[in-house]
Amino acid sequence: MELSIIILSFNVRELLLDCLKSIFQNKTGRDKWQVIVVDNASTDGSLEAAKRAFPEIEALQTGKNLGFAKGNNFAVPHIKADTILFLNPDTVVVGDVIQKSLEFLKKDPEIGALTCRVELPDGSLDYSCQRGFPTPFNSLMYFSGLSRLFPKSKIFSGYSAGYCDTATTHEIDCGNGTFLMVPKKVGDKVGWWDEDYFWNGEDIEFFYCVKEAGYRAYFFAGGKIIHFKGSSSGLWKSAKSKVPKEISMATAKHAAEAMRIFFKKHFYQNYPPVFRDLILGAVTLLEKYRLLKITVGVKHE
Template sequence: MPNPVPILSVIIVAYKSRTEIEACLASIPRRIDDRAVEVAVVDNYPADGTSTFVRENFAHVRVIDPPGNVGFGKANNLGFAATTGECVLFLNPDTVCNETALTALVNRAQTEDNLGVISPRLVQADGSMDLACRRSLPTAWDGFCRASGLAARWSRTKWFAGYNLTHLPEDETYDVGAINGAFMLGRRAVFNQVAAPTRHAVFDEAFFMYGDDLDLCARIGRAGYRVVYDGRYDTVHLKGQSVARDYDAMSTAIFDANRDVYLKHFAPHVFARWKWQLMFGLWKRVALWRARRRGHQRVRPV
């Protein structure tokens, strides 16, 4: 008798995503290993017609309309509470999946008990790797190396490239500190175990848009599960399509969110809080200064 529980729930948070969500939804298979795949779209900006388009063209997709833009984390939590799949994939609307990768990663999540969350290699439109799909939890030294340019200059040296792990091969699989919120796949049981105090709150809703993926990976690691990158499979990530193009504002928000992750997890006393506030503040200012000098082409916050 077929298992009535979907093998996978795909949760997509949309924000001004009308032009990109069609390719994303069309790339998601309806079944994996002869079990259903359910899809839910949580639309944080229905004014652009995304919800209407999805309802008219993808009848099998559940559309959730929150009361306004509730943020990335809360919208994902709404989708999580509304779905039932054995595995869950939190997916950005500016991605294009492939069945081979999804099947392989779902099978790994199902069979590796200590696997908490996994991501494939995310490939951008120009063919380059989205570096945020495999990274460590950043240290003060990592911040200095990135802000100063040492990480870019010595990208193949472990000592300087510890954050984006560019010294490691792209096409292999290994444990990392964190993966990108654009693609996070794991078992529902694991997400339930590490959920924030509010029921079904997998993502900490204190993080409105950035930092929530880093926070979730930190909680998964602390619970004893592995955060895994599998570069043997890839997914297209048209990074930046669904967020504002204002580099300074976006970068500032990312730096501040990552600082707040560290204040939450790694600042047990007031001196530690001062340290992380100072380090992330300096990292942000130097990185933005270098980016302005280079026309915002070379320095990235994540």
């Protein structure tokens, strides 16, 4: 077995089936892949439908919604390959992106994490597939809108990294968990997904730990997937499924909590108390603003 693909799914039945279809349509006879679907206590019959349509998958049921980090970790004891691909269920694999990504990663033992080009349904880039870390300064530039005004500036666009050439493969600080390929030895070293995070921010933490462990992370431009972003949370316009408002509200709260967790883990001690309070207060204001938008029916993007 050369690759274990882990797909954590929550109430996106049709999207999950489309994702699996795209995987097996693009899999060749030479590819030795293990495909694991972890169902995070869906209520739409996702896992049963997936097993009927694709009996070759390995199906796991968590029993309750464990969140993204713990849900993915649930599959780790079952992996059989030396390389793992964490793949979101609301994605469509295009062509041989998995094979090319795997080939590129295996050429360099210093690569600890790799993501490919992730496009939204309109063909635009999902910025989170190649970005910087959300330091307090980078976050301020992003949420103030200055990164949009100056997308090619390394100063103002440190988080969204609009200055990078996405037509070429390059080293990055951080990608996302939508398509995350990682050697098993690296996952073992960093302890896999940090379960302090429930939903959101855990991919940033993963990349941070990979870099701290001395490995490099890469954006691979030689292939792509399509991401119907927000289909489980309902927070993005690119979502392909209707999500109950209470789910979106809970997800927005988890996103804000993820910001607090990341700041406290990595930057809290670097600032005097007054700045700590200001930063955490800003996160609370952002959380309230996002909850208000959900209440009136406005999505993030």
